[in-house]
Amino acid sequence: MDHDFMDHEVDVLVAGAGAAGMTAALVCALQNLDVVLVEKSAQVGGTTATSAGTIWVPGTSQATGFKDDVAQARRYLDAIIGPATDGRREAYLASGPEVVDYLARNSEVKFSPYDKHPDYLSNRPGATLAGRALAPLPFDGRLLGKDFAMLRPPIGEFMALGGMVIGRDDIEPLARPFASVANFRKMASLLLRHAADRLRFRRGTRLLMGNALAARLLYSLRQRNVPVWLNTSIHELVMDGGRVTGARLSVEGTSRRIVARRAVVLATGGFGGSVERLNEYVQPKLAHAVAFAGAEGDGMRVARGAGAGVEDDHAQPAFWTPVSETTWLAGGRGAYPHLALDRAKPGLIAVNAAGRRFVDEAASYHEFVVGMHRSHETLPTIPAWLICDRGFIEAYGLGRVPPGRRSWRRLIASGYLVEADSLDALAARIKVDSAGLRDSVVRNNRYAETGTDDEFGKGSTDFDRHNGDPAHKPNPCLGPIAEPPFYAMAVYPSTLGSSVGLRTDSDGRVLSASGTPIPGLYACGNDMASIMRGHYPGPGITLGPAMVFAFRAAMAIAALH
Numbered sequence: 001m002d003h004d005f006m007d008h009e010v011d012v013l014v015a016g017a018g019a020a021g022m023t024a025a026l027v028c029a030l031q032n033l034d035v036v037l038v039e040k041s042a043q044v045g046g047t048t049a050t051s052a053g054t055i056w057v058p059g060t061s062q063a064t065g066f067k068d069d070v071a072q073a074r075r076y077l078d079a080i081i082g083p084a085t086d087g088r089r090e091a092y093l094a095s096g097p098e099v100v101d102y103l104a105r106n107s108e109v110k111f112s113p114y115d116k117h118p119d120y121l122s123n124r125p126g127a128t129l130a131g132r133a134l135a136p137l138p139f140d141g142r143l144l145g146k147d148f149a150m151l152r153p154p155i156g157e158f159m160a161l162g163g164m165v166i167g168r169d170d171i172e173p174l175a176r177p178f179a180s181v182a183n184f185r186k187m188a189s190l191l192l193r194h195a196a197d198r199l200r201f202r203r204g205t206r207l208l209m210g211n212a213l214a215a216r217l218l219y220s221l222r223q224r225n226v227p228v229w230l231n232t233s234i235h236e237l238v239m240d241g242g243r244v245t246g247a248r249l250s251v252e253g254t255s256r257r258i259v260a261r262r263a264v265v266l267a268t269g270g271f272g273g274s275v276e277r278l279n280e281y282v283q284p285k286l287a288h289a290v291a292f293a294g295a296e297g298d299g300m301r302v303a304r305g306a307g308a309g310v311e312d313d314h315a316q317p318a319f320w321t322p323v324s325e326t327t328w329l330a331g332g333r334g335a336y337p338h339l340a341l342d343r344a345k346p347g348l349i350a351v352n353a354a355g356r357r358f359v360d361e362a363a364s365y366h367e368f369v370v371g372m373h374r375s376h377e378t379l380p381t382i383p384a385w386l387i388c389d390r391g392f393i394e395a396y397g398l399g400r401v402p403p404g405r406r407s408w409r410r411l412i413a414s415g416y417l418v419e420a421d422s423l424d425a426l427a428a429r430i431k432v433d434s435a436g437l438r439d440s441v442v443r444n445n446r447y448a449e450t451g452t453d454d455e456f457g458k459g460s461t462d463f464d465r466h467n468g469d470p471a472h473k474p475n476p477c478l479g480p481i482a483e484p485p486f487y488a489m490a491v492y493p494s495t496l497g498s499s500v501g502l503r504t505d506s507d508g509r510v511l512s513a514s515g516t517p518i519p520g521l522y523a524c525g526n527d528m529a530s531i532m533r534g535h536y537p538g539p540g541i542t543l544g545p546a547m548v549f550a551f552r553a554a555m556a557i558a559a560l561h
């Protein structure tokens with residue numbers, strides 16, 4: 001994209017092309033502001049493009065059929081996070097429905113509610129089973145034409161066959177195409193579409209989840225002719241008398257100045273992609289971040305240079321997920337986030353070095369890692385080991401191993417999957433206490449019969465059961481680990497994004513360390529401290545606020561005289 005400028009002047013400069021930055025730029029353009037969006041990397045989308053794309057927004061008109069209201073959602077957030085520390089929670093609840101409607105009316109950024117997607121702490125007051133979590137509508141990447149190449153792809157772990165995005169509903173037909181006529185039809189249509197795509201594009205164009213969201217935002221920006229400057233990063237703010245009046249940008253190693261008559265909006269994605277920055281806040285040190293590596297704290301750094309304050313008194317500094325370490329046939333390593341497909345299913349336990357369980361395995365990915373960290377304080381739990389038998393993997397898959405009957409020889413040889421004919425042999429291979437492991441399996445198998453996990457309550461909440469196997473009785477999350485061979489997979493803590501971030505008011509105005517707004521400076525997305533304060537109440541609690549506060553910031557900027 002063109003960035004032929006020396007001293008360029010705009011109303012608004014937005015830095016970072018994830019959900020937050022693209023929403024802020026889009027709303028500014030829709031409010032007739034002259035806006036430019038700069039993106040450090042060669043593609044737009046950031047972590048957003050690799051995410052599940054869910055937004056958690058209570059009370060939308062899209063979800064009118066569900067029994068829920070904003071008062072219930074407020075009760076839920078109060079129960080989990082505690083009393084609000086500023087006006088942002090109320091602003092979020094008040095504006096959320098308006099933002100989703102505004103985008104649906106004025107752009108191609110459209111959502112629909114999941115039929116069922118329970119809140120993550122579903123036994124707390126005010127929790128719902130459905131209605132708050134919205135999914136972006138799928139998008140046909142072909143509509144982007146040559147701009148499709150500007151869109152960051154999902155992580156390889158969520159694609160198959162060289163670039164086909166796999167949605168949750170696609171797994172069963174692809175894993176068991178001959179199990180039913182419907183499965184076969186779906187598998188055939190997916191493969192035909194993908195084959196046609198590959199004749200014209202480097203990857204599949206049937207876009208789902210976060211990739212659909214980023215594509216919809218990009219498409220809407222193009223419809224409004226918003227300039228997007230790739231390979232352009234903000235590295236310093238320009239100040240005049242305490243007011244932010246522009247920024248210095250780095251364009252392929254050259255520093256350029258841009259004047260922003262009204263505002264600079266920081267949306268560089270927080271620091272969830274930088275293991276080094278995360279480790280300033282995390283003990284024990286992390287080895288992994290599945291958030292996009294470009295989200296490395298630039299917005300916080302430049303804002304601090306202008307005197308901005310940071311909110312860091314959060315329950316957790318970041319949002320967590322367990323990951324397993326993958327290796328690619330073509331070379332290179334990656335990480336598979338164990339979000340919702342395997343841990344909750346019946347017939348799997350997670351153990352520490354003592355061979356003991358330490359958490360409800362079906363809890364949300366965030367709570368699972370909180371449990372890992374807690375256990376690691378007394379017993380080595382990094383890595384933790386997911387333990388199951390062959391029947392489990394054939395039925396549900398495990399991490400990168402898809403369900404179905406096939407050979408796992410390569411995955412075993414690479415060490416991704418550890419196999420043994422007995423629990424003792426498995427324990428020896430993964431160096432965990434064998435008596436502890438045997439005992440954990442015996443207890444699990446007893447719970448599978450009674451339907452009650454006396455230790456950690458696996459399968460005791462609506463959220464757990466939603467991710468279990470509804471056909472499995474008496475508890476959809478509890479099954480025996482019985483038939484050899486047995487398997488183990490190592491999982492490590494990793495991050496989806498940072499929670500700690502810049503202190504702002506409810507319109508995204510960045511506040512100084514003493515709490516006064518810095519004129520001309522706004523932040524949204526993970527650059528803004530999360531209103532969830534390090535808690536993970538439900539699906540979409542980073543992207544929802546990212547888009548709502550991007551909207552509120554853009555509207556506040558549009559209202560400036």
Ligand SMILES: Cc1cc2nc3c(=O)[nH]c(=O)nc-3n(C[C@H](O)[C@H](O)[C@H](O)COP(=O)(O)OP(=O)(O)OC[C@H]3O[C@@H](n4cnc5c(N)ncnc54)[C@H](O)[C@@H]3O)c2cc1C
Pocket residue numbers: 015016017018019020021038039040041043044045046047048049050051052053054055056232233234235267268269270290291292294295296298299337495496497498524525526527539540541542543544546
């Ligand atoms: C596998 C996975 C699944 C997830 N699923 C969900 C979900 O369903 N719902 C949810 O709410 N959250 C989810 N998350 C978390 C969510 O994706 C992130 O919290 C969110 O995308 C952050 O959005 P953002 O706009 O702040 O940043 P990003 O989307 O990361 O975008 C930031 C952009 O800023 C750019 N940038 C960085 N520095 C500069 C600079 N100096 N100048 C210019 N540009 C810069 C980056 O290159 C990047 O493109 C998931 C995360 C992962 C990894």
